[in-house]
Amino acid sequence: MPTVLITGASRGLGLEFARQYAADGWRVLATARTPATAQSLTEITEKSSTVHIYGLDVADFAAIDRLAAELGTEKIDLLINNAGVFGPKISEDKDKRQSLGHIDYDIWQQVLRTNTLAPLKMAEAFLPQIEAGGQKKIVTISSVMGSIADAAGGYYAYGSSKAAVNKAMAALAKDVAPMGISVAVFCPGWVKTDLGGSMAALEPEESIAALKGLIAALTPEKPFVFYRYNGDALPW
Amino acid sequence: MPTVLITGATRGFGFELASQYAADGWRVLACCRAPAHAAALRKLADAAAGAITLHQVDMTDLVRIEGLALELQGQPVDVLINNAGVIGKRNFDEGLLDDQMFGKSDFAEWELVLKTNLLGPMKMAEAFIENVAASEQKKIITLTSIVGSMSENNFGGMYAYRASKAAANAIMKSMAIDLKQRGIIAIPLHPGFAKTNLGGQNADIDPAVGAAGMRKVIAHATLEHSGHFLAYDGRELPW
Numbered sequence: 001m002p003t004v005l006i007t008g009a010s011r012g013l014g015l016e017f018a019r020q021y022a023a024d025g026w027r028v029l030a031t032a033r034t035p036a037t038a039q040s041l042t043e044i045t046e047k048s049s050t051v052h053i054y055g056l057d058v059a060d061f062a063a064i065d066r067l068a069a070e071l072g073t074e075k076i077d078l079l080i081n082n083a084g085v086f087g088p089k090i091s092e093d094k095d096k097r098q099s100l101g102h103i104d105y106d107i108w109q110q111v112l113r114t115n116t117l118a119p120l121k122m123a124e125a126f127l128p129q130i131e132a133g134g135q136k137k138i139v140t141i142s143s144v145m146g147s148i149a150d151a152a153g154g155y156y157a158y159g160s161s162k163a164a165v166n167k168a169m170a171a172l173a174k175d176v177a178p179m180g181i182s183v184a185v186f187c188p189g190w191v192k193t194d195l196g197g198s199m200a201a202l203e204p205e206e207s208i209a210a211l212k213g214l215i216a217a218l219t220p221e222k223p224f225v226f227y228r229y230n231g232d233a234l235p236w
Numbered sequence: 237m238p239t240v241l242i243t244g245a246t247r248g249f250g251f252e253l254a255s256q257y258a259a260d261g262w263r264v265l266a267c268c269r270a271p272a273h274a275a276a277l278r279k280l281a282d283a284a285a286g287a288i289t290l291h292q293v294d295m296t297d298l299v300r301i302e303g304l305a306l307e308l309q310g311q312p313v314d315v316l317i318n319n320a321g322v323i324g325k326r327n328f329d330e331g332l333l334d335d336q337m338f339g340k341s342d343f344a345e346w347e348l349v350l351k352t353n354l355l356g357p358m359k360m361a362e363a364f365i366e367n368v369a370a371s372e373q374k375k376i377i378t379l380t381s382i383v384g385s386m387s388e389n390n391f392g393g394m395y396a397y398r399a400s401k402a403a404a405n406a407i408m409k410s411m412a413i414d415l416k417q418r419g420i421i422a423i424p425l426h427p428g429f430a431k432t433n434l435g436g437q438n439a440d441i442d443p444a445v446g447a448a449g450m451r452k453v454i455a456h457a458t459l460e461h462s463g464h465f466l467a468y469d470g471r472e473l474p475w
Contacts, residue, residue: 001278001281001282020292023270023271023272024271024272024291024292025273025278025290050272134286205299205303209304209306209307210309213308213311217310217311231309
């Protein structure tokens with residue numbers, strides 16, 4: 001059975017990815033910053049012996065290296081760079097630190113580290129395991145808020161971090177295609193998670209089921225497209 | 237290469253069908269309630285070099301059926317085989333015939349049997365209709381049973397199971413009529429009384445024989461056969 005490595009699996013999209021791939025019988029390597037408090041994820045391990053939890057903060061690159069060493073002999077079919085942060089929210093928290101005139105540049109750098117740099121660090125660190133895997137897929141959860149053509153105002157940290165990771169993944173796609181590795185970035189839609197908020201329309205089950213379908217269809221020959229969860233191509 | 241979607245692939249007919257179609261070079265979407273625990277199926281998939289993929293779905297979970305369809309959106313399905321089914325809360329070896337007797341109806345059991353054998357297959361057909369329509373072969377097959385035949389009922393009993401299979405025959409007949417325009421073939425298929433977990437050790441045939449027979453019938457099925465109650469050995473059965 002295939003193996004998937006999922007970052008940020010304690011809640012939200014990551015948790016749902018873990019749940020659905022575990023239900024399908026995959027070996028699931030799930031990371032969370034604090035496994036001790038990741039109750040829902042732990043419950044999945046109680047139902048399925050093929051799920052394993054690892055402590056990892058993707059912003060800690062030395063920790064990524066240590067995990068890659070620990071999982072050195074694993075064959076990883078699919079890496080899902082799911083862990084991500086939004087930064088301050090004007091809508092819910094009335095927090096203006098992503099708004100013009102109030103931008104917090106330290107926060108911007110933290111968001112870039114988690115959302116943009118860490119996915120590449122994960123890809124670099126786990127490249128041997130992915131090359132050894134059968135399916136050879138690297139997937140990063142991005143966002144339509146990273147679209148330049150469809151840009152809205154504000155949310156400088158989050159939006160730019162997603163645009164930047166799209167660009168970095170485009171380059172990665174070119175570099176790893178000769179190794180037979182597929183790279184993809186997806187917008188999961190606006191989903192009811194802690195990040196997406198309660199006003200979001202989409203349930204995690206729906207978004208993840210759709211994304212699993214798109215992931216299954218990936219091949220290295222396919223062009224690098226910014227996919228929405230429903231299969232539409234989003235503009236860069 | 238053609239694609240077959242099979243529900244209830246963990247064991248019995250579902251497992252046999254998955255194995256035989258994969259050996260024949262088909263792409264097999266093998267669905268079951270608990271892929272994580274389906275040891276034999278996992279082993280089969282591991283040996284099949286990607287030809288068999290496992291998908292979690294429970295026929296009584298209509299929302300999950302929709303989720304599965306979402307996941308498989310755009311994937312043509314040449315043959316949809318509604319194989320998953322239950323006979324009751326106990327199978328033949330466990331004492332089924334003592335259940336489902338007149339005066340002893342367990343209506344929770346009725347619900348399970350109807351949901352699994354009738355509503356689930358209906359939902360699967362509706363949810364996957366575009367996948368089937370987009371394929372070359374366009375076949376929807378539901379495993380029913382001769383036990384659902386009115387004229388062949390000389391035995392009595394087995395109320396919930398009989399009702400579910402007769403009703404499944406009814407929906408396949410309706411589907412055949414409704415889907416004819418789109419060139420889609422719908423057939424209720426009697427698989428034979430086989431030595432599976434459901435059929436028990438005293439059943440007539442080996443599941444591999446039933447599965448091979450069914451695959452032959454399915455392969456030769458045309459719109460002429462749509463809406464007819466067929467059996468694994470090629471016979472046409474009376475309603």
